[in-house]
Amino acid sequence: MMSRTHIPVGIASALAVAPPHAQLTQLAIYAVAGGLGAVLPDIDSHRSLIGRKLKIISDVIEHIAGHRKLFHSLIGAAGLFGLAYILLRLSYPLYLILLLPLLVGYLSHLVLDTVAGGTPWLYPFVKDRFGLHFETNGIMEKWFFRPAAVIIMLFVVYHSLSLMGGAGR
Numbered sequence: 001m002m003s004r005t006h007i008p009v010g011i012a013s014a015l016a017v018a019p020p021h022a023q024l025t026q027l028a029i030y031a032v033a034g035g036l037g038a039v040l041p042d043i044d045s046h047r048s049l050i051g052r053k054l055k056i057i058s059d060v061i062e063h064i065a066g067h068r069k070l071f072h073s074l075i076g077a078a079g080l081f082g083l084a085y086i087l088l089r090l091s092y093p094l095y096l097i098l099l100l101p102l103l104v105g106y107l108s109h110l111v112l113d114t115v116a117g118g119t120p121w122l123y124p125f126v127k128d129r130f131g132l133h134f135e136t137n138g139i140m141e142k143w144f145f146r147p148a149a150v151i152i153m154l155f156v157v158y159h160s161l162s163l164m165g166g167a168g169r
């Protein structure tokens, strides 16, 4: 799937796990981290949005790990977030708040890729990709998955804002 489809789903997924009655700043942090988490797995492709922004890092990762392999698996996600957790605990514990929305966005990417070409969920133990084979940026993505993703995101944003805790409440 394209980043344009991943981002709204990442935002919606992260907001869905935000604490109830969170305040606007916290919702904004969750939304941004969720959107970022949702494009993060494609750092293993130099053609993706994030791969083009972080070209050198992406080239190295693609060369070593390959596209839609370790970075698109549960083990890869567990390793990456486990490492980030340890590093943040030791250095900037304040930023630990970012990990949940980032992780949820990340996992939403793997779920969406399952629809478009399949995700190697159990890589490196099982190398097969599981899922359906709708074409990336094909008719289904453009006319169904992406509009649906945007509608779901708008709904979740509206819902989160309507539950938002006000100052002094």
Ligand SMILES: [Zn+2]
Binding pocket: 001, 041, 042, 068, 072, 109, 113
């Ligand atoms: Zn992907």
